[in-house]
Amino acid sequence: MKEISSAIQLIPLEHYIFLSVALFCIGLMGVLFRRNTIIMLMCIELMFNSVTLLCTAFSAYHSDPAGQVFVFFIMIVAAAEVAVGLSMVVMMKRNIDSVDINLLNRLKW
Numbered sequence: 001m002k003e004i005s006s007a008i009q010l011i012p013l014e015h016y017i018f019l020s021v022a023l024f025c026i027g028l029m030g031v032l033f034r035r036n037t038i039i040m041l042m043c044i045e046l047m048f049n050s051v052t053l054l055c056t057a058f059s060a061y062h063s064d065p066a067g068q069v070f071v072f073f074i075m076i077v078a079a080a081e082v083a084v085g086l087s088m089v090v091m092m093k094r095n096i097d098s099v100d101i102n103l104l105n106r107l108k109w
Helices: 002-008 013-033 035-060 066-097 101-107
Strands: none
Touching: 013 035, 035 066, 066 101
C-alpha cells in the first residue's frame, strides 16, 4: 500500500485537482446539453469517476484511508445507478420506442 501512495505522490496534487475538475465539467455539460438517456448516464458515471479520482488523490496525499472507504461507497452507488438507469432505458425503449429524454413529457399530468 505504501508503494501506491508514494507513486501517487510523485505527481503534484494540483494536477489531480485539475483533471478531476475537467472530468466533472465534461460530465456536467453532457448531462445538461445531451438528450440521449444512455449518454446522460455515461456522463453521470464520468462525474462519479472524477470524484473518485479526487478522493483517492487526497487520501493518498494525507495517508488517510477514509477517502478510499468513501470511494468504495461511490462505486456501490454508481453500480446501483447503472442498474436502475439501464432498466429505465429498457422500459423507455419498450414503451415509446426511443431513448430521447424529451419524449417523456407525455408522463406529465
